[in-house]
Structures are given as C-alpha cells and as structure tokens.
Amino acid sequence: MSQQEKTSKKLHPLMFAGTGSDVGKSIITSAFCRIFLQDGYHPAPFKAQNMALNSYATPDGLEIGRAQAVQAEAAGIPCHTDMNPLLLKPTTDKVCQVVLNGKPTGNQHAYEYFKKEGREELRQEVYSAFDRLQERYNPIVMEGAGSISEINLREVDLVNMPMAMHAKANVILVADIDRGGVFASVYGSVMLLTEEERKYVKGILINKFRGDIRLFESGVKIIEDLCGIPVIGVVPYYKDIYIEEEDSVMLQTKNLQATHGKVNVAVVLLRHLSNFTDFNVLERDPRVHLYYTNNTDEIEKADIVLIPGSKSTLSDLYELRRNGVAQSIIKAHKNGATVVGICGGFQIMGQEVCDLNHVESNIDRLPGLGLLPITTQMEGEKVTRQVQFSFLDTDSICEGYEIHMGATVPVEDAKASPLNNLKDGRTDGYFLNEKCFGTYIHGILDNSAVIDYLLAPYADKLSEKTFDFKAFKEEQYNKLAEHVRKHVDMDLVYRIMEEGVV
Known part of the structure; x- marks a missing residue:
C-alpha cells in the first residue's frame, strides 16, 4: 500500500482518557496530533467539555x-x-x-450544571460538534477530562466514555507514574468501568516515567x-520541551525572584488570572527573566511589570x-519600571472600573491604579475575535485575539491615544508613553515588534x-512528537x- 493510499484510509478516532486530572492527557493529545500530521494524515483535536480560564478566540471570533x-x-489547522x-x-x-x-450562555452553579435535567440537550450539542468535525478531518484525536471512572457522574458525563462510545473511539488510558500508585490507578480505573465501556479501552499509556x-x-x-x-508505551518525563500548559496551577512556582544579567519581568499573580499564555514568549526569550509574583518587594525590583x-x-x-x-x-512605575496591562490588566490600570449592572460582581465601582487616563464600564456582551493590527507606528502586521467584557474610553479631559490600529479600522488600547500602556489584545506579546519595543529601554542589558x-x-511540537513516538508502539496504535x- 502506497503512503497516499495509507493516509487516505479512514482511521477510527483515538481518545486519550485519564486515571485522573493532570496526568498529561492534553500534552499527549498534542503529540499525537503532530505525529499524525507528520505521517501524512489530516488530524484534528476534540474535547467535548473543558474547564479552564485559559481560552482562545477562533478565526470566527x-x-x-x-x-x-x-x-x-x-x-x-485553524x-x-x-x-x-x-x-x-x-x-x-x-x-x-x-x-x-463558542458563545457564553450565562453563569451556572456546579450543582445545577450537573443535574440530569437539560443534560440531553448538551449531549446532543457535543455529539453534533464531533460529527461535523469527523466529516472534515482524519483522524480525530480526542481528549477526556479528569478521571475516566467518575462513577458518581456516570449518568451526566459528556466527555469520557459516553463520548467515546458515540464516536466509536478507541480509548487509550493515560496514567501518571510520577505521582505514584500507578498499578492501583490503572487497574481501579479499568475495573470501575462497565463491561460495555471496557470494550472501548484498547491501550494503556504510562506517562511521566x-x-x-x-x-x-x-x-x-x-x-x-x-x-x-496492552501497554502501548511508557513515556519518560521531560524538561527540555516547552508546550503551552492548560491551567495556571504551577505559575507561582516559576522563577520566583528577580535575577541579574537579564531584563526582569514580573507578571502580577492575580487570584483570577486568565490567559497566562500571553507571557509564554517572554518565558522562552533568552533576553528575559520572567517570574509570577504578588510579592511587593519582587514587583518593585522588576524592570517591567505586566498586569x-x-x-x-x-x-x-x-x-x-x-x-x-x-x-x-x-x-515601581514611579521609579522607572515599565507597566503594561493586558485585557483586565488594562482596565485595572485606569482611573476607575465600574460595574453598575453587576455583570461581574456586586461591586458597583472601584478606583483603578490611576496610571492611564481611562475608565471602564463592564457590559454584559462578551467580545471574542481574532484581530490583525499595527502596533504604534510600526509597519509590520501583528496578530492577536480579544476575549473581554467591558468598554474602555478616555476620561473626559483626556485625548484619545490608541496603542494599536486594527486592520478593520478600529483602534485598541491606550498609549501614555513607552513605559506605560495597555491593550485588550491577548497574544500581543507573541509579536516580535511588540517585544522589541518593550525591551528597547533596557538595551544595555541585552545581548541576545x-x-x-x-x-x-514548531520546533517544540516536533520535539514532543519525536519524544512520544520513540517510546510508543505506533504500529500497534x-x-x-x-x-x-x-
């Protein structure tokens, strides 16, 4: 069989389910998406239900x-x-x-969300999404959520075995050996499944060895x-491959203090911090030492403070x-540090944040940091869109995305001073000076023109x-695929x- 004939053959979906949360399902799913792409297929990921503050705007907004x-x-793929x-x-x-x-339908208490009433409507929505996706891609690489054997939630589960059974997916059970108890977690997870569910589990992957x-x-x-x-592979723990993380649980452990010889960048560790992936590029930039903190001394030591x-x-x-x-x-700003706010951080930098309609909380209004002459009014409709823009006076086209609630405008006696000019004619953000500005655009720091501008005042520290x-x-996805491929029986898969x- 030629390679073209091989890759044109329809493969059954593959689901990576877990013995628990944080066993590495998301990363393994990413690895197999890249492996199948490398092997000439046209794969796509799928997770029926995800719980995360870290979201992204699709090309459709x-x-x-x-x-x-x-x-x-x-x-x-997009x-x-x-x-x-x-x-x-x-x-x-x-x-x-x-x-x-892709659209918010309102807030819901966990107890209400997991009730049986209304569950079938949600089930049909996620099934329909999968069916549409399967018509366009081959194979579908699925991800479960939490444990495969949350038997108390079996009747209302949308994302694990009921989803696998609808998709006729082959399930690979992922276990984290690093946390211990791997034999009990694997055996217990399998045995707690019904006899019919166990038929779908075709392999076990031991992760983080x-x-x-x-x-x-x-x-x-x-x-x-x-x-x-069968055990399809034992994948070793790695430290030299960098793939975006799904949640911010470990942010407080990252580089907790300033250092010499690089530009020190402090990200303020908010309690409800979202879209922390905005700072991934700075974490990897060899010119920068980035750390997450809410320690006042460490913030005041920083060259750049990001909210x-x-x-x-x-x-x-x-x-x-x-x-x-x-x-x-x-x-820190008065002492010469750069302060930049993104989305909620941009709102916080202003004179005032108002929520008179209680869209977000029961607080009517709070004074902001007063660093930018802007005011924000929270609004019920969420803005989600991908954007292209020019940053300040640069010619290069930058890319990012917006996910926010609220409208921000200059205060009455302040003139407009946008940071970005969007391709569709709109403007974004507020520019006070080279060391004080804010934006609604997530991913703005993924653009080299913005990073170079941000670091320019500290040129005496830069050598890279x-x-x-x-x-x-791209290099990291390929390294991840190589690492997993080396330790998994792909012929068996x-x-x-x-x-x-x-």
Whole structure:
C-alpha cells in the first residue's frame, strides 16, 4: 500500500482518557496530533467539555479552551469551536460561566450544571460538534477530562466514555507514574468501568516515567496481565520541551525572584488570572527573566511589570488594593519600571472600573491604579475575535485575539491615544508613553515588534537577538512528537485505529 493510499484510509478516532486530572492527557493529545500530521494524515483535536480560564478566540471570533487551540496548532489547522463545543470558565469555586459552541450562555452553579435535567440537550450539542468535525478531518484525536471512572457522574458525563462510545473511539488510558500508585490507578480505573465501556479501552499509556525504563518492564507485564489490555508505551518525563500548559496551577512556582544579567519581568499573580499564555514568549526569550509574583518587594525590583487578564477584574482589583500590590506597582512605575496591562490588566490600570449592572460582581465601582487616563464600564456582551493590527507606528502586521467584557474610553479631559490600529479600522488600547500602556489584545506579546519595543529601554542589558516564537513553537511540537513516538508502539496504535472497536 502506497503512503497516499495509507493516509487516505479512514482511521477510527483515538481518545486519550485519564486515571485522573493532570496526568498529561492534553500534552499527549498534542503529540499525537503532530505525529499524525507528520505521517501524512489530516488530524484534528476534540474535547467535548473543558474547564479552564485559559481560552482562545477562533478565526470566527468564538471562544474555545486554549488547550484545543494548541492541539489544533500541533495538527497544523485553524482552531474551531467544534473542537471544544462546551467550555466551563470558573468564576468562583462553585460557579462557572458556560460557553456553548463558542458563545457564553450565562453563569451556572456546579450543582445545577450537573443535574440530569437539560443534560440531553448538551449531549446532543457535543455529539453534533464531533460529527461535523469527523466529516472534515482524519483522524480525530480526542481528549477526556479528569478521571475516566467518575462513577458518581456516570449518568451526566459528556466527555469520557459516553463520548467515546458515540464516536466509536478507541480509548487509550493515560496514567501518571510520577505521582505514584500507578498499578492501583490503572487497574481501579479499568475495573470501575462497565463491561460495555471496557470494550472501548484498547491501550494503556504510562506517562511521566523517571529513571531507567528497563526497570519497569516487569511492571508493564503486570499491568497487561491484570487488565488484559496492552501497554502501548511508557513515556519518560521531560524538561527540555516547552508546550503551552492548560491551567495556571504551577505559575507561582516559576522563577520566583528577580535575577541579574537579564531584563526582569514580573507578571502580577492575580487570584483570577486568565490567559497566562500571553507571557509564554517572554518565558522562552533568552533576553528575559520572567517570574509570577504578588510579592511587593519582587514587583518593585522588576524592570517591567505586566498586569494580566482576569476572569473577575473588580475582585482582583479589590485584592490588589487590599494587599498592597497596587501601591507597589505604582511605586515601581514611579521609579522607572515599565507597566503594561493586558485585557483586565488594562482596565485595572485606569482611573476607575465600574460595574453598575453587576455583570461581574456586586461591586458597583472601584478606583483603578490611576496610571492611564481611562475608565471602564463592564457590559454584559462578551467580545471574542481574532484581530490583525499595527502596533504604534510600526509597519509590520501583528496578530492577536480579544476575549473581554467591558468598554474602555478616555476620561473626559483626556485625548484619545490608541496603542494599536486594527486592520478593520478600529483602534485598541491606550498609549501614555513607552513605559506605560495597555491593550485588550491577548497574544500581543507573541509579536516580535511588540517585544522589541518593550525591551528597547533596557538595551544595555541585552545581548541576545530577537526571539522567533513561531519557529520555536514548531520546533517544540516536533520535539514532543519525536519524544512520544520513540517510546510508543505506533504500529500497534495504527492497528488499533484501523480495526476499530468491537
């Protein structure tokens, strides 16, 4: 069979489900999207329901989980809401904003969301999204959520086994050996499935292995004998491959203090921080030392202070004023530091943030940091769109996306001073001077023209050349694919996908 004949053959979908949360399903899904692309297929990712504050705007101006946008990038295709038809964005520990097919449908309490009533309507929405996607791509690389065996939620589950059964997907169970208890987690997860569900589990992948893999050869046999399911691979833990993370759980552990010899960039660690991937390019830029902090001393040591987006701007602004971080940002700026706000951070930099209609909270209004002569009024309709723009007076076309609620305008006695001119004729942001500006555009820092401008006042610290983030990301996807391919039996994976489920 020729390569063309091989790749034109329809493969059954592959789902990576987990023994629990944070076992590496998203990264493994990204790896297989790139592997299938390298092998000549036309893959696409799919996750029926995702819970994350880190979202992304599709080319159609709709909203999906950032993880599926990353997976689509690994697959070499534009992202689409059919890849993540249901997105839950936590606003509190018990309440989420529900985004269906890219559009917010309102906030819902977790207890209400997981009730049986209305569940079938959501189920049909995610099934329809998958069906549309499967007509356009081959194969579909699916991702489950949390544990495959949340038996208390079996009747209302939309994303794990019911989704796999609708898709007739071959399920690979992913287990994290680094956290311990891998035998119990794998065996328990399989045994808690119904007899019908177990038919769909065709392989087990052991992830995040540390040490000499040969020492686990007996472990592989034990798992296969216990479960009657083949282990398709044991993937080692890695430290030298950089793929965007799905959530911000570990941000506070990253580079917690300023250092000498580079431009020190502090990202203010907000309680409801969203779209932290805005800063990935700076994390990788060799000219920069970036750290996340809400420590007032560390903020005041920074050359550049970045105020990120927030899912709850007024709540985070209140906290910044309460814990002294607001004063430390203002002090850092007075002492010569650059301060830049993105989305909610842009709103926070102004004179005032108002929420008279209680769109976001019960707080009517709060004074901002007073660094920019702007005022913001929260509004009920969410703006989601991809944008092309020119930054200040540069000629190069930059790209980014907007996801925000609220309208920001100059205060009465301030003149307009936009930071960006959008391709459609609109303007964005506010430019006070080279060391104080804000924008609604996420991904603005992915553009080299913006990064070079941001770092220019600190040229005496710079020795490295401009960083090509797009080329860097492509290199990382390829390294990830090579790493996983090396430790997975891809011939077995293809046989599983060609045979399909029983």
